[in-house]
Amino acid sequence: MAEDIAGSTITWTEGGVELSAGWRSENRSAAPTQVKVIGDDITADAAFRLARSGIGLLWRGDYHNGRQLMQALDRRFTRNHAGRAGSGRGRGAARGGRRTGRGSVRADAAETFSAERAFNAERSRLLGLLLVELGEGYALELRRAPEVRPACEAAYGVSDGPMCMSLTELGGVLSAHQWQLRGVAIDALGERIHPRYGVFSPIRGEYVDLVATTPFGSAPPATAFDLGTGTGVLAAVLLHRGIGTVVATDINPRAVACAQENLERLGFAGSASVVEADLFPPGRADLIVCNPPWLPADPTSALELGIYDPGSLVLRRFIDGLSDHLTDSGEGWLILSDLAEHLSLRTRQEFEECIRAAGLQVCDRYDTAPRHRRVSDADDALHQARSAETTSLWRLRRNA
Incomplete structure (x- = not known):
């Protein structure tokens, strides 16, 4: 796993003022060194270009629009990866499998597994650059945002101040809390x-x-x-x-x-x-x-x-x-x-x-x-x- 990032911070400029917050990453990804504040007016293509260059995208728009942007980034990443891998159709081809004329994947099993892991790691890195900020008490100040405090407290304990995290990780926290409650x-x-x-x-x-x-x-x-x-x-x-x-x-x-x-x-x-x-x-x-x-x-x-x-x-x-x-x-x-x-x-x-x-x-x-x-x-x-x-x-x- 990547090195320990406990205690690290993320910084960005907003309204001409430099701001910072704690950085939270369950997979121990380092905080992005460049962060751009974005909102509902950004296009998916523009966001994808920024994320591909390694720039963190701090979301300030509508919560559900942010989730839709994440899905759009995922689609663009998959298409882009498929284009690099070759002209075969389907996820197997996109991740490096070699297809015969009958359409079956012909690849060494270990190589396919390695390619699948590499694909998922690259996908996770890119989607992990769409960020949200949680304020004191895990407050998520976005339009139409759900109440995230109970789920975050169940996952992380009592809030120790503002922090930033990826929208994908927040989604995982919310989903896990539902499983915890439902069983x-x-x-x-x-x-x-x-x-x-x-x-x-x-x-x-x-x-x-x-x-x-x-x-x-x-x-x-x-x-x-x-x-x-x-x-x-x-x-x-x-x-x-x-x-x-x-x-x-x-x-x-x-x-x-x-x-x-x-x-x-x-x-x-x-x-x-x-x-x-x-x-x-x-x-x-x-x-x-x-x-x-x-x-x-x-x-x-x-x-x-x-x-x-x-x-x-x-x-x-x-x-x-x-x-x-x-x-x-x-x-x-x-x-x-x-x-x-x-x-x-x-x-x-x-x-x-x-x-x-x-x-x-x-x-x-x-x-x-x-x-x-x-x-x-x-x-x-x-x-x-x-x-x-x-x-x-x-x-x-x-x-x-």
Whole structure:
């Protein structure tokens, strides 16, 4: 990720006066060094030219017009990128896929993945240059602006003064707050889990279902660890299934607070503890569950830590450290998508060799197909890999 930008400021000139405010960027983008104040009279083409040159655009017009301008910038960026990539049609061609006469994308999977990531990073950088200012108490002084204070306080805490941020980030904060209030239905619990901003939401239910249905054996284990708990959903499922006590860990302070809230709301506060830790807590457990990030690539924000794992480091650390934290008859449940294998980012041989080198054996495996909407999106540059994806729960034990 980019360097820490905590405490940085953004400056601009407005009405002949130089002004400044704090700079907020969840993906740790640096504040733009040049800022131009714009309003409803600017054309989308003019705004696009300014943004392409790296100039921040501080929006002072109608809030909904600002959102429409953001969509117009997105369309121009996609068209411009498609024109540079070639004459093929569709998002796959725009992101570097090579098309045959029949229209199918023919490209190395890893190259396609890299091109997709590069496209999204460039798109995020450009759209992130459309800015808004929030005043004291997160006041958004734009015509027809929504009330953003509750959502911003939920994401960032109490306001510490005026700040500027991208309109895309503000939209993410507002959307996340709606998910936090509404919650995500979890069939295995018959309840809802409420994700916080910056915490990976359990909308991909297949991995939850694997933990909910994999058999324990003769009886539920007495103790369990849930590593990288996020919202606490897997810890809640384990407790719902009758495990005595669960220790849930996460390196993200937002996730720790989120998991604590969810477990308390579900009535599990007495049998669960949530601690901020980098993977394993102290001690041993009868069952250790981990759903690590599944793609070996660099994350760009705290939220992406739930998806991207540079060099498969978290995965390897879990496998290497498992034996030292299991009881004598204990078992590890590793929930992992094989999407990285279909993208040529990691091989099955490398994965299985890592398990053998750690002195572990696979005693069983349960598979499920993903159900998220991108599996059926044929226009997705990674459609071929996604359509072949399998999510598995690997049951691991020490070698006898």
